[in-house]
Every structure is written in structure tokens, then in C-alpha cells.
Amino acid sequence: MPDFWTTLKNRFGAGAPVSAGRVEPNEAWVRMASRGVVRRFTDEAVPADLVDTLCALSLSSPTKSDLQQRDILIVEDQAKRARINELLSDQEWIPTAPVFVVFLGNNRRHRQVHEWRGKPFANDHLDAFFNATVDAAIALSAFCTAAEAAGLGCCPVSVLRDHAAEVSELLGLPDHVFPIAGLGVGWPRQPGWTSLRLPLTHTVHRDTFKEDGLREAVDAYDARRHGVAPYRSQRDVEQWGEHPAYGWSEDKARQYAVPQRTDWGAFVKRKGFKLQ
Ligand SMILES: Cc1cc2nc3c(=O)[nH]c(=O)nc-3n(C[C@H](O)[C@H](O)[C@H](O)COP(=O)(O)O)c2cc1C
Numbered sequence: 001m002p003d004f005w006t007t008l009k010n011r012f013g014a015g016a017p018v019s020a021g022r023v024e025p026n027e028a029w030v031r032m033a034s035r036g037v038v039r040r041f042t043d044e045a046v047p048a049d050l051v052d053t054l055c056a057l058s059l060s061s062p063t064k065s066d067l068q069q070r071d072i073l074i075v076e077d078q079a080k081r082a083r084i085n086e087l088l089s090d091q092e093w094i095p096t097a098p099v100f101v102v103f104l105g106n107n108r109r110h111r112q113v114h115e116w117r118g119k120p121f122a123n124d125h126l127d128a129f130f131n132a133t134v135d136a137a138i139a140l141s142a143f144c145t146a147a148e149a150a151g152l153g154c155c156p157v158s159v160l161r162d163h164a165a166e167v168s169e170l171l172g173l174p175d176h177v178f179p180i181a182g183l184g185v186g187w188p189r190q191p192g193w194t195s196l197r198l199p200l201t202h203t204v205h206r207d208t209f210k211e212d213g214l215r216e217a218v219d220a221y222d223a224r225r226h227g228v229a230p231y232r233s234q235r236d237v238e239q240w241g242e243h244p245a246y247g248w249s250e251d252k253a254r255q256y257a258v259p260q261r262t263d264w265g266a267f268v269k270r271k272g273f274k275l276q
Contacts, residue, residue: 007033011194013224015201031148036192038153039093044187046099046152051185054146055101061142063135067110070136072143073102073171080170084182087163094157097184102160102167103140105132107273108176128176129273136180143183153188156181162260164267175272196225222247 004025008016011033055072063069075081085095094100107128114121140156147154160167160182167179197203202217226247234246235254243250269275 004030004033007194010228011197012200013196013221015199017200028149032145034194035144035148036194037155038186038188038190038192039155039184040189041096041098041153041184041186042189044098046186050150051099051101054143054150054152054185057146058139058143061138063138064131067131067135069106069110069132070139071104071106071177072139073104075100075102075171083170084160084167087166088157088159088182091157091159093155094184097155097186099185100182101143101185102171102182103136103143103180104173104177105129105136105180106177107132108174111176124274126273126275129268129275132176132178133180140181140183147185151187152185153192154183154185156183158182161264164261164264165270168267168271173271178268178271193229196221196228218249222249 002010005016005018007030009018051074055074058072059068059070075084081100084100088094110128111121144154144156158181160179164179167173171179173179198221199217202211202214222245226245231246231251234240234242235251236258240254240257265275
């Protein structure tokens with residue numbers, strides 16, 4: 001197992017930090033630096049009280065203005081789980097995850113509080129949707145960190161939103177409550193792969209946003225990634241052909257050359273949000 005600083009260097013390349021002032025790397029940092037998604041699980045069950053504890057840890061994370069506009073829905077019902085598996089059947093690992101939870105943005109409670117307190121909800125615009133989304137995303141991340149600290153593995157599932165209307169119906173989500181992502185959780189069959197990230201020179205800015213040399217940095221990142229872990233397959237070869245140096249930027253450009261979730265905005269509006 002490489003040490004903490006080597007792990008950072010392997011992930012971010014040259015320019016990764018090599019010290020942290022008077023703070024020494026600790027176990028939590030080592031885990032965070034080396035983490036990766038897990039999509040292969042053992043058959044061992046994850047106890048319900050462990051999942052409940054992870055929910056509590058997740059919801060201990062920061063929340064905008066203390067508004068607590070996120071909830072977690074644990075899918076225990078076998079029929080509901082089977083339907084979700086079916087909807088997401090092009091991700092064949094999902095049925096193998098012993099636990100499946102859904103992270104929800106919940107702006108409903110906030111509106112209910114206004115009603116109960118006899119105050120107008122004077123912020124019925126994009127911010128309402130955005131704040132709940134951010135809160136739910138923070139909770140998702142905190143859940144993963146807590147789960148990984150317990151030795152579990154997990155993988156978020158945004159393809160759930162490809163079926164937002166049916167999932168919403170299945171899980172009984174009322175107006176102003178919406179899924180941001182699912183999360184498959186279980187005991188890893190093998191540790192998650194520590195994937196390489198874009199260099200910190202171009203993802204951490206000081207005082208002013210800069211993108212000088214970005215294209216060259218992305219090219220170098222593509223090459224570095226290709227050297228360590230080349231993509232096993234290329235997307236949509238029929239349309240775009242085989243690329244001789246298929247890297248991250250080619251993969252992402254191909255991925256989003258295909259329309260995805262074009263009905264998401266309409267779904268969110270049907271949930272009662274104004275997106276102006
Ligand atoms: C919000 C979110 C949604 C994701 N949705 C999916 C998904 O639908 N299916 C999937 O297999 N992986 C999904 N992932 C996992 C990402 O593909 C994975 O995190 C990414 O490839 C980076 O890998 P790493 O987390 O191991 O560094 C999602 C991750 C996030 C954060």
C-alpha cells in the first residue's frame with residue numbers, strides 16, 4: 001500500500017502536495033485519498049443498524065442555512081428493489097449491491113414550515129431547487145465517506161434519474177421532493193480503484209479563475225491516465241471510430257455527445273419547482 005503522499009502523487013500527478021504544515025496524514029486522509037467506487041460486492045448482508053448509523057452520519061454533514069433540505073430513502077421492499085434493478089438493467093452490478101438507498105432533495109418541508117408559520121415563501125425560484133440539490137449532494141458524499149470508513153464500498157447511481165418519473169411514483173415522492181442519485185452499498189469484493197484526477201494546477205485556483213494551458217494539461221492528463229490505466233473499451237465506435245489514443249477527454253466528449261435525461265427539467269418543473 002503506497003503512503004499518503006505517494007497516493008496523492010499517483011492520483012494528481014506532479015504538483016500534488018507533499019506536506020501539510022504541522023498536520024501529519026491520518027487514517028481518514030489516507031482513506032479519502034485512495035478511495036474509489038466499488039461495484040462488486042460480496043454476498044454478506046449489511047446490517048440495518050449499520051445503514052441507520054451511516055444515515056445519521058451522512059445527515060450530520062453541513063446543510064445550507066440549517067435548512068436540512070435532504071432526506072435518504074432506504075429501499076428495503078423487495079418488489080420496489082426489483083423494479084429499480086429492472087429499470088437500471090444496463091448497469092448489471094446494481095442488483096448485486098446488498099443495500100440501495102436514494103438521496104433526495106427535499107424543499108417540501110421548508111415550504112410546509114412557511115405554511116405552518118403563516119409566512120410567505122418568497123423564494124420560489126431556481127435557488128429553491130439548487131439549495132436542496134446541494135444539500136442532498138453533500139449528504140451523498142458524507143454517506144460514502146462514512147461507509148468507506150466502515151470498510152464498505154459504494155457507488156452513486158445517477159442513471160436513476162433516467163427514470164425520474166417512475167422512480168418518484170414508486171417511492172411515493174411528493175411535490176418538491178426529488179431523487180438526486182441512488183447509492184449501491186456493500187462489502188467490497190476488492191478495493192475500489194484509485195482513479196487519476198485532473199491536475200490540481202487547473203482545478204484549484206488562487207484569487208482568480210485561470211485556464212491558461214488547460215488544453216495542454218488535459219492532453220497530458222489523458223496521456224498519464226492512458227499510461228496507468230487505459231480504457232478497456234471505447235464508446236460508440238460505430239459513430240466515432242477507434243481512437244488511437246483514447247483517453248479521458250475523448251471518452252467524456254463521446255459520453256455527452258449522446259442526449260441524456262432531456263426530460264429532467266420537465267420532471268423538476270412537474271415537481272413544482274420554478275427554474276427561473
Ligand atoms: C453523482 C454521481 C452519480 C454517479 N452515477 C453513476 C451511475 O449512474 N452509474 C455508475 O456506474 N457510476 C456512477 N457514478 C460513479 C462515477 O462514475 C465514479 O465516481 C467516477 O467514475 C469516478 O470514479 P471514482 O469515484 O472511483 O474516483 C456516479 C458518481 C457520482 C458522484
